[in-house]
Amino acid sequence: MSLSGKDKATVKAFWAIASKKGDEIGAEAMGRLLHVYPQTKTYFSHWTDLSIGSAPVKNHGKIVIGGLSDAVANIDDLLGGLLTLSELHAFQLRVDPTNFKILSHNILVVLAIMFPKEFTPEVHLSMDKFFAAVALALSDKYR
Amino acid sequence: MVEWTDAERTAINFVFTKLDYDSVGPESLSRCLIVYPWTQRYFGGFGNLYNAEAILSNPMIAAHGITVLHGLDRALNNMDDIKNTYTQLSELHSEKLHVDPDNFRLLADCLVVVIAGRLGTDFTPEMQAAFAKFLSVVVSALGRQYH
Numbered sequence: 516m517s518l519s520g521k522d523k524a525t526v527k528a529f530w531a532i533a534s535k536k537g538d539e540i541g542a543e544a545m546g547r548l549l550h551v552y553p554q555t556k557t558y559f560s561h562w563t564d565l566s567i568g569s570a571p572v573k574n575h576g577k578i579v580i581g582g583l584s585d586a587v588a589n590i591d592d593l594l595g596g597l598l599t600l601s602e603l604h605a606f607q608l609r610v611d612p613t614n615f616k617i618l619s620h621n622i623l624v625v626l627a628i629m630f631p632k633e634f635t636p637e638v639h640l641s642m643d644k645f646f647a648a649v650a651l652a653l654s655d656k657y658r
Numbered sequence: 659m660v661e662w663t664d665a666e667r668t669a670i671n672f673v674f675t676k677l678d679y680d681s682v683g684p685e686s687l688s689r690c691l692i693v694y695p696w697t698q699r700y701f702g703g704f705g706n707l708y709n710a711e712a713i714l715s716n717p718m719i720a721a722h723g724i725t726v727l728h729g730l731d732r733a734l735n736n737m738d739d740i741k742n743t744y745t746q747l748s749e750l751h752s753e754k755l756h757v758d759p760d761n762f763r764l765l766a767d768c769l770v771v772v773i774a775g776r777l778g779t780d781f782t783p784e785m786q787a788a789f790a791k792f793l794s795v796v797v798s799a800l801g802r803q804y805h
Contacts, residue, residue, distance in 0.1 A: 550783040551790055567783055620767055624786065627775035634775065636685075636692040636710050643693050 518641075518648055523590050525641035530587045532633060533626060537584065541576025542568070543625045544618065552617050558610060579618070586649045593652040605656035612657070615650035622646065660795050662737055669788035673773060674734055676780075679727050682772055687723035688713045689768040690761075697761055726765070733796045740795045741802065748803035759801035766793040 518526075533540060546567035548555050562571040582600060589596025604610055623643060627634050634642075662670075691698050692710045704719055706712040713719060729747065736743040751757045770790060774781045 547783045547786055551787040620770075623771050624774045624781075627771045628778050628781060631775045631778065636689050636714065639689060639771065640693045640710075 516644055516647060518590065518644055522641040522644055525638055526587060526590060526645045529630075529633060529638050529642065530584070533630060534580070534584055534587075536629060537580040538573070538577050540622065540625050540629065541578075541580035542573040543576070543628075544622045545572045545576035545579065547621045547624065548618050551621065555614055555617065558608075558614075583622075583649065586645075586652075590645070593648055594655055597649070597652045601653050601655050604653045609657075612650060612654045615646070615653065619643065619646035619650065659738060660740065660791075665784070666788040666791065667737065669785045670734065670737075670792050673777070673781075673785065673789050674730075676777060677727070677773070678776070679724055682769070682776065683723035683725070683727035684720035685714075685723070686765065686769045686772045687719055687726060688716075689772060690765045691719065693768065694761075694764045697764060700755065700757055700761070727769075730796060733792065733799070737792075741799050744796065744799040745803060748800050751800060752804040759797070759804060762797040762800050766790075766797055769793065 549559070549565050549572065550567055556565055559565055559571070559575075562569075564571055566572070582597075585600075586593060586597060594601070623639065623646075626642065627639075688710075691701065691707060691713050698707050701707060701719070701722075704722070705716055707716065707719070732743050733740045751759075770786065770793070773789070774786070777785075
């Protein structure tokens with residue numbers, strides 16, 4: 516399910532708009548991830564506060580969205596461009612890849628809420644494919 | 659039996675009262691067919707599914723989207739026994755329609771995205787949690803009669 520030229524163009528165009536509210540998207544998506552899928556909290560037992568809107572949650576959301584912006588900039592070579600992040604996830608974080616799908620879903624939900632006009636079915640398709648491609652790149656070094 | 663808190667029941671009922679079936683049904687099914695195109699395998703007799711515009715303007719898909727969405731009503735009205743509520747529909751999807759149950763999850767995800775778009779910030783994380791739980795119980799019930 517590789518990204519076509521059209522997918523890449525769609526992702527870049529939509530992300531140019533969405534990333535302006537990147538912090539908000541990140542905070543909301545992380546909050547929903549932890550609240551709606553509480554099993555994901557197991558990765559954050561070192562945080563003092565896992566509640567929606569807390570500082571660690573907002574901060575982490577920012578980091579994740581930053582990573583996604585990097586991915587958009589490296590959309591033509593995700594494996595190469597995300598190498599460092601890939602090694603981080605493989606050898607240190609070791610997040611089970613199922614969770615990438617769950618986080619992707621929550622980002623899509625937040626995008627639908629925040630950009631109801633722009634988040635058309637075509638944009639939904641390309642963004643979903645993009646997140647899947649990023650997840651694949653992040654889990655590339657797992658084994 | 660699945661336990662529902664009062665807050666969960668309230669949240670789920672709220673979503674359904676705000677639901678415009680005639681619009682959300684068609685959009686959810688259309689998005690499923692567009693975002694997960696392999697799901698089109700079950701819609702061979704539904705006419706033109708050639709591209710997103712064709713799918714979104716296809717009257718047969720729209721009608722079916724409404725039908726499927728109303729299928730959730732029976733769970734809403736039988737929240738304390740969703741498992742058995744879907745026995746016949748589960749058999750239908752398994753024996754007659756031969757639908758891979760994974761597809762139920764894909765459609766459920768699209769439904770959440772569409773409802774989020776309609777309700778906006780009213781679709782709080784708590785509401786999302788309750789509704790996602792509701793849909794996962796329905797999806798599980800629909801897969802029960804497969805063998």
